[in-house]
Amino acid sequence: MPNVSGKTKVCALIGDPVEHTVSPAMHNAAFAELGLDFIYVPFRVQPERLPEAVAGLRALDVRGFNVTIPHKVAVMRLLDGLDPRAEKIGAVNTVQNAGGELRGYNTDAAGFLRALSEGGIEPGGKKIVVLGAGGASRAISYVLAEKGSELTILNREQELDWAWDIAKLIEYDLWKRVTVLELRKDLLAGALKDADVLVNATSVGMSPDVDVCPVPARMLRKDLVVFDVVYNPIETRLLREARQAGARTISGVEMLVWQGALAFETWTGQPAPLDVMRRAAQEALKKP
Numbered sequence: 089m090p091n092v093s094g095k096t097k098v099c100a101l102i103g104d105p106v107e108h109t110v111s112p113a114m115h116n117a118a119f120a121e122l123g124l125d126f127i128y129v130p131f132r133v134q135p136e137r138l139p140e141a142v143a144g145l146r147a148l149d150v151r152g153f154n155v156t157i158p159h160k161v162a163v164m165r166l167l168d169g170l171d172p173r174a175e176k177i178g179a180v181n182t183v184q185n186a187g188g189e190l191r192g193y194n195t196d197a198a199g200f201l202r203a204l205s206e207g208g209i210e211p212g213g214k215k216i217v218v219l220g221a222g223g224a225s226r227a228i229s230y231v232l233a234e235k236g237s238e239l240t241i242l243n244r245e246q247e248l249d250w251a252w253d254i255a256k257l258i259e260y261d262l263w264k265r266v267t268v269l270e271l272r273k274d275l276l277a278g279a280l281k282d283a284d285v286l287v288n289a290t291s292v293g294m295s296p297d298v299d300v301c302p303v304p305a306r307m308l309r310k311d312l313v314v315f316d317v318v319y320n321p322i323e324t325r326l327l328r329e330a331r332q333a334g335a336r337t338i339s340g341v342e343m344l345v346w347q348g349a350l351a352f353e354t355w356t357g358q359p360a361p362l363d364v365m366r367r368a369a370q371e372a373l374k375k376p
Contacts, residue, residue, distance in 0.1 A: 092127055098148065099128045099355055102141055102163075103156030106130040108295075108320065110372035111154060114348050117368035121361045126151065133159065142166045142190070152184045152355040154348075155192075160223050167192045176261055177230050179223045182351040193354060197227040199347030200317075201235070206346075207338040209285060209313055212236040217283045219243075219271065219302055220290035221250035224317050226257075228289050233258045233266065240279045242271040273304065280307050286330075288316045293324040301325040310334030319344045320373055341369055 101111050115128035133141040138159055143166075145153055155163050160179040164170060167183065169191040174180050180192035204211060214237050218229050221243040233239055239258070243251040248270055255266035269275045280286060280303075292302040298321055308314065314330035319340035327337045348369075349360035 091125075093125070095125055097124075097126045097151045099126060099151050100145060100153040101128070101130040101156060102133040102138075102145075102153055102159060103130075104132055104134050104158060106132045106156070109156070110320075110344070110369045111348060113372035114345070114365045114369045115352060118349075118352055118361050118365050121364045122356075122358060124356060124358070126356070135159070135162065138162055139166055146185065146188060146190060149188070150185055152182065152351070154351055155181050155183060157223070164192060166190075173197060173230075176257075177227050178257070179226055181347065182354060184354050193351075194227055195347040195350035195354070196224060196343070197231040198350055199345075200228050200315075200343050201231050202346040202350075203338060203342035204285075204315065206342060207313070207315070207336065209336075209338075210235075211285070214238070214284040215282060216240070216285040216287060217242065217276075217279045218287045218289055219292075220288070221247060221254055222289065225251075225289035226254050228287060228317070229254050229266070230258060230262075233262050233264045237285075239264075240267040240269060240283070242269045242276060242279060245270050276303065277307055280312070283312065285313045285315065288314075288318065288324075288326055291318060293326055294318045295320045299325060301329060303329075305329040305333065308333040308335055312336075313338070315343075316340050317343055319369075322370060322373055341366065341373070345369055 112128050119126040168189040171193045174192050174194035177194050182193040182195045184191050216237045218241045241251045251268045255268050258266050308330045312335045314335050315338040316324045316326050317340045318324050330337050345366045352360040
């Protein structure tokens with residue numbers, strides 16, 4: 089337990105819900121490793137209370153805070169400034185408090201790229217299939233297009249407009265064409281036929297629904313890289329079946345750790361102890 093005093097600097101997480109988060113374990117382990125007088129605490133904030141919560145965090149002079157579902161877009165209008173990439177992506181997951189001025193960043197995008205690179209994949213020129221069109225997909229798709237990937241985004245029929253919004257953003261901002269398809273088995277099979285990388289940016293397969301898989305096992309193959317942004321469980325059914333098919337896999341824990349490390353460095357100005365954060369996240373995920 090950290091030795092909290094009147095000098096302790098506070099970092100936080102706001103979201104709804106937050107009961108499942110492993111970020112406190114990850115960040116507090118990192119603070120302890122470097123001997124920093126910081127503490128990280130989660131706060132459940134309902135959507136209608138978001139303006140009050142952000143005003144409160146500002147008034148309490150917290151050093152910074154993370155933002156998770158469902159506030160990543162709504163929080164933007166409550167901040168004093170935005171990092172250019174966060175502004176383009178249209179979502180914020182990290183906020184820094186600099187003398188009372190709140191500035192928003194998106195470390196999901198950079199965290200995904202770092203995890204992909206650590207997995208031995210450079211996205212330039214690769215054919216990449218992204219499942220889903222929510223906040224995670226928006227950040228991931230934008231940075232992949234920025235790096236020169238050839239993108240196909242598949243989403244459910246009733247939310248296909250979300251995928252088109254991402255495609256239009258990329259086409260307008262980066263002058264790159266994105267293929268948008270309805271998430272159906274026949275269209276998915278066609279998209280995956282010559283794909284280099286598959287990214288699951290949906291919540292399908294997340295605990296407690298661990299037996300659900302967004303891709304039939306027969307579509308997975310050994311020359312495919314499969315990245316699942318779901319981190320609970322650590323090995324989703326999609327990753328397990330991809331591994332059994334001989335594919336290279338990257339767990340969502342890696343993106344979780346990298347986005348957290350980039351937030352940590354934003355708040356503290358010090359290099360994040362990645363191994364410590366990874367171990368803490370994995371241990372927290374093992375607890376019931």
